Structure formats: structure tokens, C-alpha cells
Amino acid sequence: MGDTSASMPGPGLRGRPCPQAALALSAGLIAWSLIANLVIGDTAYTVRNLLLTAGLLIAARRAGLSAAALGLTRQRVGDGLRWGAGAVAVIAVVLWVGVALAEALPLVPSLLADERAQLDGPALAAAMLVRIPLGTALFEEVAFRGVLLAVLLRCCSPKVAVLTSSVVFGLWHIAPTAVSLDLNGIAATSPSGLAAIVGGVLITTVAGLAFTWLRWRSGSLLAPVLAHWATNSLGLLAAATA
Numbered sequence: 001m002g003d004t005s006a007s008m009p010g011p012g013l014r015g016r017p018c019p020q021a022a023l024a025l026s027a028g029l030i031a032w033s034l035i036a037n038l039v040i041g042d043t044a045y046t047v048r049n050l051l052l053t054a055g056l057l058i059a060a061r062r063a064g065l066s067a068a069a070l071g072l073t074r075q076r077v078g079d080g081l082r083w084g085a086g087a088v089a090v091i092a093v094v095l096w097v098g099v100a101l102a103e104a105l106p107l108v109p110s111l112l113a114d115e116r117a118q119l120d121g122p123a124l125a126a127a128m129l130v131r132i133p134l135g136t137a138l139f140e141e142v143a144f145r146g147v148l149l150a151v152l153l154r155c156c157s158p159k160v161a162v163l164t165s166s167v168v169f170g171l172w173h174i175a176p177t178a179v180s181l182d183l184n185g186i187a188a189t190s191p192s193g194l195a196a197i198v199g200g201v202l203i204t205t206v207a208g209l210a211f212t213w214l215r216w217r218s219g220s221l222l223a224p225v226l227a228h229w230a231t232n233s234l235g236l237l238a239a240a241t242a
Contacts, residue, residue: 030174071215076222083220084223095237
């Protein structure tokens with residue numbers, strides 16, 4: 001699909017120790033997840049995340065990270081579209097099979113379960129076409145596969161950078177998982193709640209590895225943004241269907 005070497009980051013952070021910057025950014029992202037989910041809630045979700053996305057990109061560029069390091073070069077948009085479209089197709093097929101097998105396999109409905117699936121038509125469409133792509137997929141991909149990955153690659157080997165950014169992405173999902181459990185009447189500190197949180201961290205860490213692979217192969221942040229959107233939006237549609 002393209003020369004993966006072109007996805008390697010450009011200039012690093014000027015005048016700042018990379019390990020400290022990577023640690024601060026990782027801790028800041030996890031702390032923000034806790035605050036956003038447990039304190040702020042859904043208030044202005046999409047708007048605030050769009051503002052945070054812009055802030056992260058401005059700060060990264062001023063710190064010396066190139067557009068290539070962030071996966072934002074125009075030259076790789078085509079590769080990003082092709083890899084992203086391929087990922088969307090695969091995700092759509094997997095979810096379609098899951099819905100088709102929902103009655104035959106009792107485990108499938110529980111895997112597809114999402115309380116947002118109870119939304120009415122307009123609200124469901126708004127979630128799939130506005131909230132998820134702009135408030136979730138774009139923000140999280142810029143944060144994790146864009147800025148954090150680029151910062152880590154300045155001070156770590158590619159394998160360590162990819163694994164670290166994916167683990168931080170997994171830890172980022174502790175708070176939203178706890179909120180989801182609470183909505184379903186399950187205490188996060190109960191045995192089943194803790195198991196669900198650990199499982200959520202593991203699953204999203206693996207998802208982070210997959211999204212990073214797309215970012216790396218395509219050289220464009222567009223590919224994981226599309227895959228992330230498909231996972232969340234088409235997963236929500238599958239839950240509503242099932």
C-alpha cells in the first residue's frame with residue numbers, strides 16, 4: 001500500500017527531555033479520562049474534544065513534531081483512505097456475522113451490548129455520524145496514534161513506543177468502563193466489575209495495537225481514525241440491530 005518508512009516521525013521535541021515529556025503526556029491523558037468521565041460527564045462532549053484535539057496538535061507542532069511524525073501529511077492521505085476503507089470493510093463484515101449469529105450464539109448479544117443502542121433514530125444517527133467520529137475517534141487517534149506515539153518514538157524503540165502507547169490507550173478506558181458498569185448497576189469494585197475493567201483494558205490495548213499498525217502501514221492517521229469510527233459506530237448499529 002505504501003512505503004512504511006515514510007511514516008517515521010520527523011523532528012523531535014526541541015529543548016525538552018523526551019522521556020519526561022512522554023511520561024507527562026501519558027499521565028495527563030489518563031488523568032483527563034478520569035476527570036472527563038467521572039466528574040464532567042457528557043457535558044459538551046464533542047465540542048470539548050474537538051478543542052482538545054486542536055490544542056494537542058498546536059502544542060505538538062510548536063514543540064517541533066513534524067506533520068509526518070503525526071501522520072498528517074497530504075502525501076499519505078490516499079494510503080490512509082485505502083487502508084482505512086479496508087479496515088472498515090473487515091469490521092463491517094465481522095459485525096454483520098455477529099448479528100447474524102446473535103440468536104444461535106448466546107455470547108454474541110452480550111459482546112454487542114451497548115446501552116446507547118436504546119437511542120431513537122435521530123439520536124443514534126447523531127452518535128454515529130457526529131459524536132463518535134469527531135468527539136471520540138478523531139480525538140483519541142490524534143492523542144494516541146498521533147502525538148503520544150510521535151513523542152515516544154523520540155526516546156524509545158518502535159516496539160516499545162507502540163506497546164506503551166497502546167497500553168496507555170487501554171488504561172484510558174478504565175474510567176469509561178467504570179461509568180458503563182455503573183449505568184448497568186454493577187459496582188466497579190465488585191469482582192465482576194473488576195473483571196470487566198481488566199477485560200476492557202486488555203481489549204482496548206489490543207485495539208490500540210491494531211490501530212497503530214494501520215497508522216504505521218499507511219503512514220496516515222486517517223486509517224486508524226476510520227477504523228476507530230467503524231469499530232464504535234458500526235458496533236453501536238450492530239447492538240441496536242441485535
